[in-house]
Amino acid sequence: MNAPVNVKAAAKTFLAQTEEYLSAYTEACVHCGQCAEACHFYQTSGDPRHTPAYKLFPIAKAMKNNKWPLNWLGLAPAITEADLKEWEELLFDTCTMCGRCTTICPMAIDIAGIVGRARQAFAAAGLGPEDLQQAAEMSRDHGSPLGLSPDKLADRLEWLADENEIEIAVDKAKADVLLTVSSIEMMKYPDSIVAMAKILNKAGINYTFSTKGYEATNFGYLAGKSDIAKIMTLRIVEAAEKVGAKTVVIPECGHAYGAMRWSGGNTIGRPLPFEVLHITEYLARLKREGKLKLKPLDGSITYHDPCQISRRGGATQDARYLLEGFAKDFREMTPAADYNWCCGGGGGVQAMGRAADLRHKVFKLKIDQVAKTGAATMVSSCANCRLTMDESKEYWKWQGGLDSLVEVIAEHLE
Amino acid sequence: MTLLDFARGPALSIAFAVFLIGVLWRLFSLVLLPKASDNSPARADSGSAFGQGLRGFWRHMWPADPYLKSSVFALVNGYAFHLGLAIVVFGLAQHIQFIKDVFGISWPGLPTGVITLAAIVTLASLVGALVRRLTNPVLKLISTGNDYITWLVTVLPVITGIMTINHLWLRYETLLALHILSFALMLVWFPFGKLMHAFLVFLTRSRTGVVYGRRGVKI
Numbered sequence: 001m002n003a004p005v006n007v008k009a010a011a012k013t014f015l016a017q018t019e020e021y022l023s024a025y026t027e028a029c030v031h032c033g034q035c036a037e038a039c040h041f042y043q044t045s046g047d048p049r050h051t052p053a054y055k056l057f058p059i060a061k062a063m064k065n066n067k068w069p070l071n072w073l074g075l076a077p078a079i080t081e082a083d084l085k086e087w088e089e090l091l092f093d094t095c096t097m098c099g100r101c102t103t104i105c106p107m108a109i110d111i112a113g114i115v116g117r118a119r120q121a122f123a124a125a126g127l128g129p130e131d132l133q134q135a136a137e138m139s140r141d142h143g144s145p146l147g148l149s150p151d152k153l154a155d156r157l158e159w160l161a162d163e164n165e166i167e168i169a170v171d172k173a174k175a176d177v178l179l180t181v182s183s184i185e186m187m188k189y190p191d192s193i194v195a196m197a198k199i200l201n202k203a204g205i206n207y208t209f210s211t212k213g214y215e216a217t218n219f220g221y222l223a224g225k226s227d228i229a230k231i232m233t234l235r236i237v238e239a240a241e242k243v244g245a246k247t248v249v250i251p252e253c254g255h256a257y258g259a260m261r262w263s264g265g266n267t268i269g270r271p272l273p274f275e276v277l278h279i280t281e282y283l284a285r286l287k288r289e290g291k292l293k294l295k296p297l298d299g300s301i302t303y304h305d306p307c308q309i310s311r312r313g314g315a316t317q318d319a320r321y322l323l324e325g326f327a328k329d330f331r332e333m334t335p336a337a338d339y340n341w342c343c344g345g346g347g348g349v350q351a352m353g354r355a356a357d358l359r360h361k362v363f364k365l366k367i368d369q370v371a372k373t374g375a376a377t378m379v380s381s382c383a384n385c386r387l388t389m390d391e392s393k394e395y396w397k398w399q400g401g402l403d404s405l406v407e408v409i410a411e412h413l414e
Numbered sequence: 415m416t417l418l419d420f421a422r423g424p425a426l427s428i429a430f431a432v433f434l435i436g437v438l439w440r441l442f443s444l445v446l447l448p449k450a451s452d453n454s455p456a457r458a459d460s461g462s463a464f465g466q467g468l469r470g471f472w473r474h475m476w477p478a479d480p481y482l483k484s485s486v487f488a489l490v491n492g493y494a495f496h497l498g499l500a501i502v503v504f505g506l507a508q509h510i511q512f513i514k515d516v517f518g519i520s521w522p523g524l525p526t527g528v529i530t531l532a533a534i535v536t537l538a539s540l541v542g543a544l545v546r547r548l549t550n551p552v553l554k555l556i557s558t559g560n561d562y563i564t565w566l567v568t569v570l571p572v573i574t575g576i577m578t579i580n581h582l583w584l585r586y587e588t589l590l591a592l593h594i595l596s597f598a599l600m601l602v603w604f605p606f607g608k609l610m611h612a613f614l615v616f617l618t619r620s621r622t623g624v625v626y627g628r629r630g631v632k633i
């Protein structure tokens with residue numbers, strides 16, 4: 001990128017993040033270094049620069065520089081262009097915002113949260129991987145990072161319905177549930193979308209997809225472009241309001257869940273007028289209500305927790321509840337659940353071409369974990385994890401099976 | 415005025431004043447910042463914010479199982495240091511007398527053997543921490559002047575304290591004066607460096623406890 005780096009804009013954006021807790025976080029690190037071992041990037045590369053605490057340096061520096069009387073006494077140097085250039089890679093390519101480092105930190109610093117905020121400063125300065133920025137801009141201009149426009153969505157859903165001989169509800173006037181998609185699913189794993197529709201049809205749910213708001217992924221959020229994050233959130237909010245949905249279901253996508261469930265109301269500045277559930281939470285609800293009856297699943301499987309669903313989302317147990325009594329040979333990895341290892345592609349890293357090599361190497365952690373369980377297949381509930389894992393599987397010529405939890409469930413409907 | 419008079423008098427008073435004003439400045443400059451209101455509804459069974467904060471604080475007292483091995487040094491050395499220091503600071507008869515003189519409260523002291531052992535453990539853990547900081551590649555990279563200054567102002571009172579109690583090398587009055595002066599130095603540095611973590615830990619752990627607690631995450 002040749003555009004000049006706008007250091008001032010970055011500093012200003014850093015300082016706009018002045019909530020009490022964020023500032024406390026940046027001041028509290030005791031430089032104990034324990035977080036390094038918790039981060040899959042450090043664990044894989046052994047490069048001390050990949051230490052989570054080190055990723056806090058630029059924002060900590062900007063905030064200290066703003067603190068009276070340190071600035072006044074000349075005790076706190078300002079952030080420089082060199083700083084921003086040095087840390088750009090660290091905050092984008094080598095942080096999936098998985099939140100694992102927080103679980104070890106004795107000060108409990110929410111590094112993933114800070115990285116998310118810090119990315120906004122880099123974006124303001126005109127920095128950040130170009131492909132990630134483009135994905136954000138594509139979403140704004142064409143409805144989806146992969147160019148899935150409203151027309152294409154309608155076409156494809158119709159085609160999927162015909163092909164699979166099922167009903168897929170699109171643009172109903174009124175519905176209780178608004179279903180959304182991740183364009184990764186539509187482009188690479190359309191069976192996931194068919195699976196959601198099948199399950200909801202079977203359960204007799206009044207749902208619809210909407211061409212007004214369908215893209216659940218939020219690359220504005222991942223790229224640090226808060227204006228685009230807001231546009232993407234609003235599209236779904238408005239679509240849900242239009243059909244009068246009480247529930248918005250986020251498909252198999254991790255960050256989409258966090259961006260809507262835990263940040264949506266903050267992004268648009270008002271509480272959401274509906275509940276937000278990840279598809280695993282929603283299916284768990286159907287199961288509790290007796291609306292999801294399954295034939296038993298043979299074969300050994302293990303479950304990969306998408307970080308944003310489990311450790312940072314709190315829906316850890318729903319996937320397990322779904323597997324209970326269904327998967328006859330379910331094997332947990334160690335560590336799993338809230339302490340799982342990230343697939344390596346969260347936080348938009350999947351979309352950064354230049355980050356691919358390291359993230360493939362990171363996936364070795366997962367391969368080894370699965371090998372220890374001896375399970376034949378690893379299922380997940382995030383299309384972004386799945387794509388990351390499929391690509392890394394190819395890189396390693398790994399023989400393990402990969403699948404989607406929702407698809408596996410749909411295949412076993414009674 | 416002897417060195418001891420100076421240490422006990424003006425030095426200590428000024429140090430306490432800097433400590434108090436500095437700590438208040440650090441804390442107020444944080445808690446007076448705007449609070450971000452959270453528009454997302456908490457998970458139904460997540461309990462009160464107070465409970466979430468407490469749980470967050472408690473959970474980070476000890477590393478979770480997957481990290482026990484990689485964190486063993488920080489865990490053992492960290493606890494050894496903090497416990498050792500607490501025993502010496504609050505268990506030594508002379509310290510208790512000092513606290514009584516200043517704050518008017520007191521409690522029984524611990525036997526000299528226990529204090530000596532604790533002092534040795536404290537000193538050893540500080541040396542261990544420094545060696546690790548200087549040799550471990552991660553720690554070398556993330557350490558700043560703050561870390562080394564903080565180490566120095568922490569180790570000085572420990573060393574001078576051990577010397578004073580054992581009447582090593584210098585006159586007792588001189589040793590005591592040096593001990594008090596080194597303590598004063600630590601107080602002065604406290605609000606400016608990472609010793610502040612002693613206060614900030616309550617803010618950050620409880621905040622994280624709330625952020626994750628309301629999501630229903632148990633970390």
Ligand code: SF4
Binds near residue numbers: 098
């Ligand atoms: S959030 Fe995850 S990827 Fe980012 S620094 Fe922490 S452990 Fe590493």
Ligand code: SF4
Binds near residue numbers: 029
């Ligand atoms: S574990 Fe926490 S306190 Fe320790 S270096 Fe990492 S961020 Fe800082």
